[in-house]
Amino acid sequence: MKELVDAFWRAAAYCLHPRVILWSVLPLLIAVGAVLGLGWFYWESAVDVLRGALDQWDAIKTFKQWLRGLGAGAFVSVFEPLIIVALAVPVIVVASLLLVALLMTPAIVRLVAARRFAHLQRKQGASWWRAAAWSLGCTLAALLLLILSVPLWLVPPLVLVLPPMIWGWLTYKVMSFDVLAEHASNAERVQLMREHRWPLLAMGVVCGYLGAAPALVWAASALIVLLAPVLIVVSIWLYTLVFAFSALWFAHYALAALQAQRAAALPTAAPPADVIELLPATPKALS
Numbered sequence: 712m713k714e715l716v717d718a719f720w721r722a723a724a725y726c727l728h729p730r731v732i733l734w735s736v737l738p739l740l741i742a743v744g745a746v747l748g749l750g751w752f753y754w755e756s757a758v759d760v761l762r763g764a765l766d767q768w769d770a771i772k773t774f775k776q777w778l779r780g781l782g783a784g785a786f787v788s789v790f791e792p793l794i795i796v797a798l799a800v801p802v803i804v805v806a807s808l809l810l811v812a813l814l815m816t817p818a819i820v821r822l823v824a825a826r827r828f829a830h831l832q833r834k835q836g837a838s839w840w841r842a843a844a845w846s847l848g849c850t851l852a853a854l855l856l857l858i859l860s861v862p863l864w865l866v867p868p869l870v871l872v873l874p875p876m877i878w879g880w881l882t883y884k885v886m887s888f889d890v891l892a893e894h895a896s897n898a899e900r901v902q903l904m905r906e907h908r909w910p911l912l913a914m915g916v917v918c919g920y921l922g923a924a925p926a927l928v929w930a931a932s933a934l935i936v937l938l939a940p941v942l943i944v945v946s947i948w949l950y951t952l953v954f955a956f957s958a959l960w961f962a963h964y965a966l967a968a969l970q971a972q973r974a975a976a977l978p979t980a981a982p983p984a985d986v987i988e989l990l991p992a993t994p995k996a997l998s
Contacts, residue, residue: 714967715910722959725823726952731959734818735951738810742947746803754795761791803950805850805881811954813843816889816962819955823962824894831970836900837892846885853881875919882922882954883915886961895969907968914964918957922950 725731765771775790817839824831837845856877864870891900904911 879916
């Protein structure tokens with residue numbers, strides 16, 4: 712627990728490092744360009760298509776009439792945009808995680824290693840394409856779990872638990888692999904991820920809940936249409952910073968655990984022969 716908290720505060724401090732702030736700009740530019748480009752060309756058509764599809768459902772019509780009767784006509788006008796935003800959030804989260812994993816995590820690990828673990832041997836346990844394949848496979852599994860869990864979101868407590876847990880599992884799997892890919896061998900990585908499974912998973916779940924905060928900005932962007940472009944940019948940057956913090960947290964914790972694991976594996980060296988000869992003789996030997 713002490714090592715986990717220590718890595719947390721170190722990661723928070725590193726988020727203020729000028730390099731980390733600059734590195735967060737590149738994934739931000741890519742994600743913002745993609746989101747704004749898709750929104751510019753397809754937002755109105757997507758809203759119209761969704762509204763036409765939902766209007767075919769009598770239950771949706773009844774629900775909208777009930778809202779108007781309650782005086783919530785403003786909510787009815789943004790009903791379809793809110794659904795599109797809700798569907799887009801998981802995609803944005805996954806895209807942000809992949810961009811950070813591919814573009815920021817290697818640089819962050821090198822920064823942490825240079826400042827704290829300069830003497831830690833790099834065994835190159837996984838190539839970049841293996842790390843990319845691992846991240847993609849875990850991402851597809853997380854998306855499948857999200858889709859399968861959607862019916863359970865109708866139960867009020869579970870909607871606050873299941874998505875962050877799934878994001879936490881995804882963050883734990885992706886970040887643990889990525890931060891150890893360069894320094895740990897394959898055997899060391901497997902052993903470390905097995906022995907530290909629960910602390911790493913707890914870190915992932917905390918990061919999953921932190922990743923839910925930008926979703927509030929997304930919701931505000933759907934309600935405040937005039938500020939939507941600015942709020943979308945802010946929310947994507949928040950996602951990038953959350954995942955950058957996650958990479959820093961996992962890097963500090965995992966590299967420290969790897970260093971301790973290697974130190975524990977070293978055999979206890981026997982004193983050299985010349986040192987043994989110089990040791991004081993026991994009374995029995997002198998007699």
